[in-house]
Amino acid sequence: MVGTLVYGRHGHLFEVSAPEPLRTRIRTALATLRAPGAEPVGRYALTLRQREWHLRWDDEPVGSRPDPDGALLLLHWHINQRTIATSSQARTTVHAALAQSPAGEGVLLAAPMESGKTTTVTGLLRAGWDFLTDEAAALDPDGTAWAYPKPLTLDRGSWRLFPELDPGDVAPAALSWLVPATRTGARVVPSTQVRMVVLPAYRGGEPTRHERVPPSQAALVLAQSAFHLDRHGARDLGCVSALARSVPTYRLVVGDLAEAVQAISELAARPEVAA
Amino acid sequence: MTGVEDLLCPADGLHEEWFEDGILIWDETRALLHHLDLRAALVWSLLDGRSLGQAAAELAQELGAAPGVVQQDVLTLGRRLRSRGLLRPCDA
Numbered sequence: 001m002v003g004t005l006v007y008g009r010h011g012h013l014f015e016v017s018a019p020e021p022l023r024t025r026i027r028t029a030l031a032t033l034r035a036p037g038a039e040p041v042g043r044y045a046l047t048l049r050q051r052e053w054h055l056r057w058d059d060e061p062v063g064s065r066p067d068p069d070g071a072l073l074l075l076h077w078h079i080n081q082r083t084i085a086t087s088s089q090a091r092t093t094v095h096a097a098l099a100q101s102p103a104g105e106g107v108l109l110a111a112p113m114e115s116g117k118t119t120t121v122t123g124l125l126r127a128g129w130d131f132l133t134d135e136a137a138a139l140d141p142d143g144t145a146w147a148y149p150k151p152l153t154l155d156r157g158s159w160r161l162f163p164e165l166d167p168g169d170v171a172p173a174a175l176s177w178l179v180p181a182t183r184t185g186a187r188v189v190p191s192t193q194v195r196m197v198v199l200p201a202y203r204g205g206e207p208t209r210h211e212r213v214p215p216s217q218a219a220l221v222l223a224q225s226a227f228h229l230d231r232h233g234a235r236d237l238g239c240v241s242a243l244a245r246s247v248p249t250y251r252l253v254v255g256d257l258a259e260a261v262q263a264i265s266e267l268a269a270r271p272e273v274a275a
Numbered sequence: 276m277t278g279v280e281d282l283l284c285p286a287d288g289l290h291e292e293w294f295e296d297g298i299l300i301w302d303e304t305r306a307l308l309h310h311l312d313l314r315a316a317l318v319w320s321l322l323d324g325r326s327l328g329q330a331a332a333e334l335a336q337e338l339g340a341a342p343g344v345v346q347q348d349v350l351t352l353g354r355r356l357r358s359r360g361l362l363r364p365c366d367a
Contacts, residue, residue: 216295216297216298220299229306229308233301237301238292241299244294
């Protein structure tokens with residue numbers, strides 16, 4: 001075991017066993033997912049056989065990869081799948097990043113993959129915001145949002161923006177860095193009250209700009225961002241509709257990270273948003 | 276083809292969320308999400324046992340618009356909502 005530490009959130013609680021040096025990398029990458037005192041529901045095992053890294057979840061084979069970077073990403077992928085599945089059973093869970101401003105306003109950044117969620121939230125963390133997730137936010141109808149503080153998944157295109165976050169042990173050909181958010185200096189908080197929704201869309205080279213989104217359009221985007229909407233449609237529609245009615249939503253075209261961070265910080269300080 | 280005089284009701288298993296700018300409807304039976312803008316929402320609100328013709332006449336009166344133009348719009352929209360499974364004949 002990785003020191004028999006327990007990790008996870010939202011009911012997917014697990015231990016991990018792996019030989020060194022992968023064990024230390026896992027321990028570092030999953031640092032913000034530690035769940036001290038929690039009872040694990042299962043165990044991941046990574047083993048090296050015939051030059052392949054094999055991942056098992058309990059007694060079930062998950063897959064194999066030829067290199068440790070790939071094995072770590074496979075582990076991370078499976079943790080995400082299971083966590084989102086268990087989270088969605090209990091609460092509306094949306095594909096979104098989530099951070100809290102220094103003044104305490106929760107901001108939900110809802111967008112599909114490759115829209116710049118992780119890059120934008122990492123920029124916010126570097127500016128002093130608190131971290132909750134870069135992937136999946138679990139919502140209550142009263143606007144409380146719960147953290148899933150998995151490691152930040154920074155893809156190659158973002159590496160130049162965050163040279164200080166280079167884990168240092170990733171092969172140059174790797175697809176992503178897995179970085180605990182605390183490396184930015186951010187705190188991890190367990191929950192926040194959502195005060196604003198931002199729909200980011202990365203458009204390199206375009207001026208960063210924002211516009212207010214009408215509430216039914218905001219609820220539509222949030223509902224479409226819900227994981228497993230097909231199974232929990234009525235519950236999820238009710239939850240995101242309540243949120244869309246109670247807080248403002250802005251569409252944000254991100255042309256430049258620093259400008260986006262400034263725009264979100266200014267929006268979060270507006271009277272209709274600020275707590 | 277849905278006629279002007281056919282009485283239409285919302286299908287079973289629909290969950291509606293109303294906003295100042297439109298409605299979202301979750302169709303539990305088909306697991307589909309629909310968005311209606313404000314104009315379509317206004318028509319939708321009238322199709323609770325009325326015919327498309329009755330809904331068009333009420334709407335034309337309310338808006339002070341020409342009945343012929345409103346009726347064509349309501350017919351087009353009503354048939355579209357029916358084809359998407361959101362409306363059914365009331366006697367079905």
